[in-house]
Amino acid sequence: MNLIEVYIHEVTRRLPEKSRKDIALELRSTIEDMLTDEYSEKEIKQVLSQLGNPAILASGYRDQPMHLIGPCYFDIYVNLLKLILPIAAIVSLISLMAHNFIDNTGNETILMVIINSIGIGIWGIISTGIQVFFWLTLVFAIIERVDHGKNQSPLTASLKEWTPEDLKDIPYIPKKKAISKVDVFGGLLWTTIWATVYFKAAHLAGVYEKGKNGLEFVIPTFNQEILQSYWPLVVLVIGLEIAVALYKWFAAQWTIKVALFNTVWQLVGTIVFIVIFRDPDLFNTAFINYMSELFSINNDLRNPIIGTAIVIVVVFAAIDIIQGFRKARI
Secondary structure (H helix, E strand, O other): OOOHHHHHHHHOOOOOHHHHHHHHHHHHHHHHHHOOOOOHHHHHHHHHOOOOOHHHHHHHHHHOOOOOHHHHHHHHHHHHHHHHHHHHHHHHHHHHHHHHHHHOOOOOOHHHHHHHHHHHHHHHHHHHHHHHHHHHHHHHHHHHHHHOOOOOEEEOOOOOOOOOOHHHHHOOOOOEOOOHHHHHHHHHHHHHHHHHHHHHHHHHEEEEEOOEEEEEEEEEEOOOOHHOOOHHHHHHHHHHHHHHHHHHHHOOOHHHHHHHHHHHHHHHHHHHHHHHHHHOOOOHHHHHHHHHOOOOOOOOHHHHHHHHHHHHHHHHHHHHHHHHHHHHHH
């Protein structure tokens, strides 16, 4: 086996067709100059070892890099991905909310609404993420190939070489104080689910019984007309919840301002919940009668249900408010 010819072939096959012949001649001449007149196979291997890996040698002859995104732009590329992907995911979730409000027919069970919302939300985030990843990678790959500068040192976000002064612009956030993107996305997804159930309660929240076609919705828990009459207050809570989620995302950590904003939202949400639940006509009479017969209770179940629900909501709101201030003081 002619190791020299094989080596030259391994180098030139990685190069454009038009330049292979000239580079093959140049490389063969270089190898012959490095060999003695009576060279052996061992000496050939030593020379080829000095020239190195054919792939690396070929990259030295190419005008374009062999990597997709080099070290010069890689850090900026990753940082932009981390910045844009969550924004795209939040936009996707807000679109899901609009889709649920407008297109939900109310013919599904509450479990199916939750499963569909989570499934559509996750798929929307994945689909948006793939598109963002593709287009951002394509843009940086093009920049990598049109930039013929010799300096390949990694650049900072300001497109300059790193200096110790850049450390001043990097915030340090303790792990216990940080607000994760998962918390923000989870909050928005939960808003989507409960808002959908609220405005479609007459078809979703209630008693289900096994019928000929599986589970059938037989008795609604609430009077939809009463729920609809409070829509301005509910929309206010939804708007506050979205605003708090976005504010948390931009802040990225618990601060006193974030904790105060979170407190306002919890107080408003709790007050609106109490006002709605204390409406004497909120519960459907048929639902109360059904539950009384089911548990063999003669007394009216409205007050125990309302009292228990209010206590649970107040306790969870208080815990969330306290945790917010505790994390803000870390």
